[in-house]
Amino acid sequence: MIKLFINISNVQKQYADKNNHQVDILKDINLGVDKGEFVSILGPSGCGKSTLLSIVAGLTPATGGEVLVADKVIEKPGKDRGMVFQQAALFPWLNVLENVVFPLKKEMPKKQAEAEAKKYLQMVQLSNYLAHYPHELSGGMQQRVAIARALAMNPDILLMDEPFGALDEQTRTRLHDQLETIWSETKKTILFVTHSISESIKLSDRIIVMGTKPGIILKDIKVDIPRPRHEHKKEMVELEEYIMGFLKKEIDKVIREELVHESKH
Amino acid sequence: MNPNIKRILFFTVIIAFWYTGSKLEWWLPIILPSPEKVMEALIIGFEDKTLIYDLIASFKRLAIGLGLSLIIGTGLGVLLAKSKTADETLGTVVLALQSVPSIIWLPLAIMWFGMNEKAVIFVVVLGGTFVMTLNIRVGIKNVSPLFIKAAKTMGVNGWDLYKRVIFPAAIPYVVTGSRLAWAFAWRALMAGELLSTGPGLGYTLRYASDFGNMALVIGVMIIIGIIGTIVDQLIFQRIEKSVLNRWGLES
Numbered sequence: 001m002i003k004l005f006i007n008i009s010n011v012q013k014q015y016a017d018k019n020n021h022q023v024d025i026l027k028d029i030n031l032g033v034d035k036g037e038f039v040s041i042l043g044p045s046g047c048g049k050s051t052l053l054s055i056v057a058g059l060t061p062a063t064g065g066e067v068l069v070a071d072k073v074i075e076k077p078g079k080d081r082g083m084v085f086q087q088a089a090l091f092p093w094l095n096v097l098e099n100v101v102f103p104l105k106k107e108m109p110k111k112q113a114e115a116e117a118k119k120y121l122q123m124v125q126l127s128n129y130l131a132h133y134p135h136e137l138s139g140g141m142q143q144r145v146a147i148a149r150a151l152a153m154n155p156d157i158l159l160m161d162e163p164f165g166a167l168d169e170q171t172r173t174r175l176h177d178q179l180e181t182i183w184s185e186t187k188k189t190i191l192f193v194t195h196s197i198s199e200s201i202k203l204s205d206r207i208i209v210m211g212t213k214p215g216i217i218l219k220d221i222k223v224d225i226p227r228p229r230h231e232h233k234k235e236m237v238e239l240e241e242y243i244m245g246f247l248k249k250e251i252d253k254v255i256r257e258e259l260v261h262e263s264k265h
Numbered sequence: 266m267n268p269n270i271k272r273i274l275f276f277t278v279i280i281a282f283w284y285t286g287s288k289l290e291w292w293l294p295i296i297l298p299s300p301e302k303v304m305e306a307l308i309i310g311f312e313d314k315t316l317i318y319d320l321i322a323s324f325k326r327l328a329i330g331l332g333l334s335l336i337i338g339t340g341l342g343v344l345l346a347k348s349k350t351a352d353e354t355l356g357t358v359v360l361a362l363q364s365v366p367s368i369i370w371l372p373l374a375i376m377w378f379g380m381n382e383k384a385v386i387f388v389v390v391l392g393g394t395f396v397m398t399l400n401i402r403v404g405i406k407n408v409s410p411l412f413i414k415a416a417k418t419m420g421v422n423g424w425d426l427y428k429r430v431i432f433p434a435a436i437p438y439v440v441t442g443s444r445l446a447w448a449f450a451w452r453a454l455m456a457g458e459l460l461s462t463g464p465g466l467g468y469t470l471r472y473a474s475d476f477g478n479m480a481l482v483i484g485v486m487i488i489i490g491i492i493g494t495i496v497d498q499l500i501f502q503r504i505e506k507s508v509l510n511r512w513g514l515e516s
Contacts, residue, residue: 059414077417089415092512093433102429103419135513153419 004032005070005189006056006157012064013051013215024214025051029065031208031217035156038183038190040200041208042243044251048215049193053161056191057083069157079103082150086162088142090134096121096145097130103153120148123182140171144178151186160192164199176202180227197243201236202229209243211250213257218246298480303487306480315469316488322464323454326382330389331450335443338394342401342442352402359395367392367449368456375461385457385465392453393446400445404438405431437505437512444501451493 013026025048033039041049054060056067058077067074069081077083090099100117107113121127124144134142143163150158164172180203183190194200200207201223209219221243225235280300286292287299294302310316341359345352367388374384408431416430458467466485473481 057418059417077420079420081418083415083418085411085415087411089409089411091412091430091433093436103421105429106425133511135511149419159418 005035005037006031006033006191007068008032008052008056008065009068010065011052011055011062011067013048013055013060014063026055026062027214027216029215029217031220033189033191033206035189036187037206038192038204039206039208040192040194040204041210042194042197042200042247043210043215044212044247044254045195046254047210047212047250049195049210050161052210052215053083053159053191053193056157057081057159059083079153080155081157081159082153082155083159084143084146084150084161084163086165088134088139088146090142090145090149092134094133095130096126096132096134096137099134099145100149100152103149117148117152120151121145123151123185124148124178138171140167140175143167143175147179147182151182151188155188157189157191160190162193162195165194165196172199179203197240197247198236201225201239201243207243209247212254218250295477295479298483302480303483306478307484307488310469310481310484315464316466316485318464319466319469319485320488323458323466326386326389326458326465327450327454330386330454331393331447333386334390334393334446334450335397337390338397338442338446339401339439341394341398343405345398345402346405356402359398362391363395363399366456367453368460371457371460380462382462385454385461388457389450389454393450396449397442397446400438400442401435404435404442407438408434434512437508437514440501440505440508444497444505447496447501448493451496455489 008029008031011026011029012024014022014024017023029052041052043049051060055062056069056074058074058081091102094102097114097117100121101110101113104113104116108116118127118130121130124147126141126144126148129137129141134145137145147163164175167175176199182188190204192200192203204223207219207221207223208217209221210216211218221239223239225232225239229236283297284300287294287297287302298306307316341355345356345359370391371384371388374387378384378387412430412434413426416426421429454465455467455470458465459471462468463472466489470482470485470489473479473485
């Protein structure tokens with residue numbers, strides 16, 4: 001097997017439910033990601049895609065298997081992996097600039113850290129909001145600050161957990177374009193968790209489709225549509241229908257279980 | 266109508282009624298002296314500096330007592346938030362102590378420290394500490410796990426995590442805790458001074474009452490009320506509001 005930049009091998013995650021039964025969240029996850037690749041992890045809710053990302057981040061320990069990044073086993077969070085969550089998670093007591101300086105504080109002198117932070121805030125087009133506090137910004141702007149903050153550490157990998165899931169459609173579309181630009185400028189490796197098929201097709205080189213109960217990888221799809229993709233609507237729609245085809249079974253499974261669950265109550 | 270105008274009108278009516286009632290002797294001056302008499306007692310009190318010394322003495326006790334209770338309260342709060350065993354043992358005691366008025370400690374305090382300043386300060390400390398403790402405990406426990414996760418992915422751990430994320434995130438609770446600690450400490454101080462020695466506003470209140478100087482009694486009550494309102498409304502509530510707003514806890 002060729003060694004890739006990120007190697008996820010045989011990762012398992014189990015937890016004990018309230019009846020003390022072991023439940024599989026993730027089962028036999030094997031995935032390799034090349035340096036500079038934009039990979040989406042797509043699946044219905046409850047498939048464990050966020051858990052998988054959290055394991056790669058080092059925030060959640062796996063119960064089996066291991067994750068290697070640049071040949072090193074991941075045991076805890078590190079600055080080589082920047083993370084963006086669904087909620088911006090900005091610190092409300094710091095202004096925009098201070099939030100982005102936060103991860104750099106112990107690394108370099110203040111002046112340099114601020115210059116570095118400003119560079120990334122310019123990348124997300126927020127240079128005019130340095131002194132604003134998070135509560136004064138819209139959701140989309142907050143998320144852009146969060147992206148700048150993750151980029152400021154200059155990580156090799158950007159882990160994004162449904163980063164645009166809480167935003168409205170127009171904002172999301174704009175942020176897609178921005179993210180694509182940032183990705184092509186910075187050459188980061190991006191792992192992007194989403195439940196939106198169209199979002200994953202629009203952005204990624206590869207789509208990892210996951211199924212639920214237990215969370216497994218159903219399919220690893222290479223997206224061959226040239227960028228910019230909005231010029232290739234037809235291919236995108238075809239791919240979307242193709243993915244929808246076998247995700248539908250999974251979604252039906254989730255809905256069925258929810259119905260069974262409800263009728264028990 | 267502007268709320269301030271409403272307030273001014275309201276107080277004018279009250280004082281006019283008070284004034285008229287006193288003039289027409291609807292009640293005895295010993296029951297409720299007229300507004301002029303109260304004003305006069307206050308002016309005399311400030312002119313011969315008794316009330317000034319009282320204010321200084323009361324504020325000194327309050328500063329020491331409240332300062333100590335904020336420090337002890339914060340320490341205890343952090344301990345209860347971090348140690349499950351401490352929370353399950355000491356935490357129960359704190360809850361019990363919080364539910365009793367701290368003035369009930371005064372007889373014991375007088376036995377321990379004597380009929381002096383220390384006994385009053387002790388009661389003030391007990392008044393403020395536990396409410397601060399409970400607020401700090403909740404504040405630390407309620408720090409969003411998302412903040413902690415985000416900080417960890419940025420390489421922040423251990424003591425740094427406390428200093429840079431957990432404590433700042435708990436600041437709204439520190440402010441609320443301080444405001445309540447002040448309110449409890451202020452009440453404890455007045456009660457303690459009423460029952461022990463002077464100088465102090467509470468002591469002068471009792472002294473005036475013992476000598477039947479009802480004008481001064483009411484004058485001191487008004488001073489106590491005004492101080493309470495100023496500190497609570499104009500200082501603490503403003504700080505609290507702006508902090509809650511910035512921390513996104515109130516829209």
